[in-house]
Amino acid sequence: MxxxxxxxxxxxxxxxxxxxxxxxxxxxxxxxxxxxxxxxxxxxxxxxxxxxxxxxxxxxxxxxxxxxxxxxxxxxxxxxxxxxxxxxxxxxxxxxxxxxxxxxxxxxxxxxxxxxxxxxxxxxxxxxxxxxxxxxxxxxxxxxxxxxxxxxxxxxxxxxxxxxxxxxxxxxxxxxxxxxxxxxxGRHRALVPELTGLVGEYPLNERLTGYLMTALHRSGRRAEALVSYRRARNRLADELGLRPGRELQALERAILCPDGGPADDPGRRPPPGRDGPRRA
CATH class of the missing domain: 1.10.10.10 (Winged helix-like DNA-binding domain superfamily/Winged helix DNA-binding domain)
Known part of the structure; x- marks a missing residue:
């Protein structure tokens, strides 16, 4: 050396x-x-x-x-x-x-x-x-x-x-x-501001959107998590002619799940976005 x-x-x-x-x-x-x-x-x-x-x-x-x-x-x-x-x-x-x-x-x-x-x-x-x-x-x-x-x-x-x-x-x-x-x-509340900024910088990154949705949902901000999904879906459609990948769609369904079953905590599900967006 x-x-x-x-x-x-x-x-x-x-x-x-x-x-x-x-x-x-x-x-x-x-x-x-x-x-x-x-x-x-x-x-x-x-x-x-x-x-x-x-x-x-x-x-x-x-x-x-x-x-x-x-x-x-x-x-x-x-x-x-x-x-x-x-x-x-x-x-x-x-x-x-x-x-x-x-x-x-x-x-x-x-x-x-x-x-x-x-x-x-x-x-x-x-x-x-x-x-x-x-x-x-x-x-x-x-x-x-x-x-x-x-x-x-x-x-x-x-x-x-x-x-x-x-x-x-x-x-x-x-x-x-x-x-x-x-x-x-379990640091979802502390992550929300950081993830909000990252999604704003990389709006087409589905994994980041999924993490933001998860952090919001686990912080008791279910409606905001669903708004984040809709924004990502619209952005993908408008800019790339694509729809969200299967895992991000599954995450939205989990947040919408009304029965309080295991899907009610998507923060413990596999990370979203690995399969990538699909054609709209």
Whole structure:
């Protein structure tokens, strides 16, 4: 491990941050990276930290399918300037190593927020597997707190944006898992404001709608839960020509169930939205 001592503590921000706008350095004094090419090269190295990234891949990240004849030389210049930035920061041992066909950015376990995020998620999954949902939910929260917005927001390279979109999907999957756990723990009232905001941001996400319906229903707000369903149904029909999937429809029927049977608490049913919407 090529990391100088002392290392940051658990509460210190990672030196490299890609879960939001690209930043390097201390949170209170991030080092400026003004050149778009430098940012795209660094982002590609960070997305593949501790692995060889070929020069061809870096060229593709910066210029796509129409690189200039000087692309290879410009990548070398970007690498040189990034090395200078790291040396200026006192973190020169977080080195960019030259390999025969490319470069490797060497990092430690706490140096990249994506690494820390995935480490906390893995710990949450282990807690969940051993039957400790409260600890798992807390670890998921810790992981999600590392995010400062959409991954690598502000960068325009096609390859970078594609990778960032996959990270955003990873974030959403973790958020959904954490919400599901908190519903099981009976924290439905506390979840309603958060879920209301998430459904407003992602109105076509059936799982989020189902979680909001469940949280409202279990908070004694049955009518609002049914309104949430109708809004989702109308939005799916208007924008996509689809109707809700089977599980979201089943959740609505469970909330409407008048006999107080087992279906009366849909919060204990399987999470909604796995089967996806159907054609209207």
């Amino acid at each position: 090529r990391i100088p001592a002392p290392r940051p503590g658990r509460d210190d921000p990672p030196f490299f941050r890609i879960l939001g706008p690209l930043e390097i350095g201390p949170a209170a004094g991030a080092l400026p990276l003004r050149a778009e090419r430098q940012k795209l090269v660094l982002a590609t190295l960070l997305l593949n930290a501790d692995c060889v990234v070929t020069i061809a891949r870096l060229i593709d990240a910066v210029w796509g399918e129409q690189p200039p004849s000087t692309a290879r030389g410009q990548v070398h210049i970007c690498i040189s300037r990034l090395r200078h930035r790291l040396a200026e920061s006192g973190q020169g041992d977080l080195g960019i190593e030259t390999r025969p066909h490319g470069y490797v950015l060497h990092t430690g376990p706490g140096d990249v927020d994506l690494k820390v995020f995935r480490r906390e998620v893995a710990a949450a999954e282990r807690a969940e597997a051993r039957g400790d949902p409260a600890e798992a939910a807390e670890l998921y929260r810790t992981a999600l707190a590392l995010w400062r917005g959409p991954a690598l927001s502000g960068l325009e390279g096609e390859a970078t944006r594609s990778a960032a979109a996959q990270l955003d999907e990873e974030r959403m999957a973790v958020a959904e898992q954490r919400i599901e756990l908190e519903l099981r723990l």
